[in-house]
Amino acid sequence: MTTSTAPAASAAELAQEAILTADYVWGYSQAAKQLQDLLGLTADGNYGAGTRIGHLAVLEQRGLTTRGVPAPPPTTTTTTTTTTTTTTTVVTYTHPSKMVKPNLGTPYLSGGTYVIQVSWKTPSQSGSSSVKTYEIRSGSDTWTVPGTASSTTLNLASAQGRSFEIRAVNYENRAGKWSDKAWVYDANFPTTTTTAAPRYKLNEFEGKNIRWDPCAGAITMKLNHGGRLNSRQLNDWEVGLLGLASEISNMTGLELTYMGTTTTENRQEHPGDRPQAGGDILITIGPAGTGLMSDYDDTYFGATFGWYDGWTSGIWEQVDAYDIQVSTQDATSDDMWNGGLRGYLMYFLGGAFGLYSPGDGIDTEIMSWGGSGSGTWNSPDWGEGDKIAFGLVGASNGCLY
Structure with a gap:
C-alpha cells in the first residue's frame, strides 16, 4: 500500500490565508488596504460592496471560512400598513448626515496670531462609506481635517466675530449638508498682544x-x-x-x-x-x-x-x-x-x-x-x-x- 501526504502550505500561503480569514469591518481600515492589495483591487482601505464580493469569491474558491466577512451596513426601512395594502420604502443613506454645530473655544493669542479651538461630534450616519475628512467653513475661509479627528486648532486672520460650520465627507467624496452655524464674537477675542516670556x-x-x-x-x-x-x-x-x-x-x-x-x-x-x-x-x-x-x-x-x-x-x-x-x-x-x-x-x-x-x-x-x-x-x-x-x-x- 502506498500513502501520500499533502504538501505543507508555504509561509507565503499561510500569510495570505491569515489576511483572507481575518475579521474586517465595513468602511475604512488599514487592514482592508492589505486585503485589497492581495485581491488585486484598488487599495484605498475602504471595505465596501466591491471588496466584499471579491473577498467572498476568493474565500469560496479556496474553501476558507467566511466568518470574518462583514455584513453590509443596515438600511432604514419605513413600513406603511392599511387594511388592504403594505408599502415598504427602503432608504439607503449615501451622504453623511447633517452634523450638530461645532463647539468653539475662547480665542487666544499664540505668537502674535489669533487661534481658536474647534471640536465636534461625528455625524449619526457616514453614508455609503466611512468619513474621510471634515470641512470647516468660516466666511470665505475653509479648512480640511482628517476624518479620524474630533477637534482642531485654527489660525484666524483678525479679531473679528465670525461664524463656523462643519460637514463630513466620506471616502466616495460625498459631502453632507453644512451644520448650523456656531458664533464667536468680537468681545470673545483678547485685547492684548503681549508676548509671553520664555519659560524653561x-x-x-x-x-x-x-x-x-x-x-x-x-x-x-x-x-x-x-x-x-x-x-x-x-x-x-x-x-x-x-x-x-x-x-x-x-x-x-x-x-x-x-x-x-x-x-x-x-x-x-x-x-x-x-x-x-x-x-x-x-x-x-x-x-x-x-x-x-x-x-x-x-x-x-x-x-x-x-x-x-x-x-x-x-x-x-x-x-x-x-x-x-x-x-x-x-x-x-x-x-x-x-x-x-x-x-x-x-x-x-x-x-x-x-x-x-x-x-x-x-x-x-x-x-x-x-x-x-x-x-x-x-x-x-x-x-x-x-x-x-x-x-x-x-x-x-x-x-x-
Whole structure:
C-alpha cells in the first residue's frame, strides 16, 4: 500500500490565508488596504460592496471560512400598513448626515496670531462609506481635517466675530449638508498682544543636571517600528526624525544623527558606555500595555526611560542611553506627522537631552505637555524657552571627563 501526504502550505500561503480569514469591518481600515492589495483591487482601505464580493469569491474558491466577512451596513426601512395594502420604502443613506454645530473655544493669542479651538461630534450616519475628512467653513475661509479627528486648532486672520460650520465627507467624496452655524464674537477675542516670556527648566538626577558628553562622538538615534508601520508611515517617520535631529543639533551644538531602523528592543538593563549598537536614543513603536508602556493604556502617547552614568562628578550627570516608546495607535495616526502628535514626540526628545517641563498650560513651550511652542497645534515648533534650555545642556559646556 502506498500513502501520500499533502504538501505543507508555504509561509507565503499561510500569510495570505491569515489576511483572507481575518475579521474586517465595513468602511475604512488599514487592514482592508492589505486585503485589497492581495485581491488585486484598488487599495484605498475602504471595505465596501466591491471588496466584499471579491473577498467572498476568493474565500469560496479556496474553501476558507467566511466568518470574518462583514455584513453590509443596515438600511432604514419605513413600513406603511392599511387594511388592504403594505408599502415598504427602503432608504439607503449615501451622504453623511447633517452634523450638530461645532463647539468653539475662547480665542487666544499664540505668537502674535489669533487661534481658536474647534471640536465636534461625528455625524449619526457616514453614508455609503466611512468619513474621510471634515470641512470647516468660516466666511470665505475653509479648512480640511482628517476624518479620524474630533477637534482642531485654527489660525484666524483678525479679531473679528465670525461664524463656523462643519460637514463630513466620506471616502466616495460625498459631502453632507453644512451644520448650523456656531458664533464667536468680537468681545470673545483678547485685547492684548503681549508676548509671553520664555519659560524653561532643566531636569535633575540626584541633584545634578543631565546632558550628553559631546566628546564621546555623535549621538545616534534609531527606530524599531516592529513591522507596525506601512511604507508611507515609515517614510513619514524617517523624514520627521531626520528633521528633528537637525533641529536639536542646531540648538545644542551636539551631533545628533538619525541612523535608520533597528530590531533592538527596549533595554532591560544598563547597556554600558556609548556608543550603543541599538542607538544611543532608541525609539520603539508598540501597543499600549507592553514594554515601557506596560502600565499604560491607549489614552497615553508613550513612555520613556533614561540610562545614566551614575559616576559623573560636579554639576552634571551623563546620559549613556535613552529609550522612548510610542503607542502603536498614535504612531500610525494621520496626526502623528501631520498634526499635534508630533509635539508630544518633541517633548520626549527634549527630555532625552535633559529638559524638563516648566509647568502645565504654557502653550508657548513644547516642554509644557501639549504646548505648541512658537507654532500651532497642527504644526508645533520649539518655543523660545525650549531653545534656551537646549543651549544650556549643549556642547558649549565642554567634555564631561
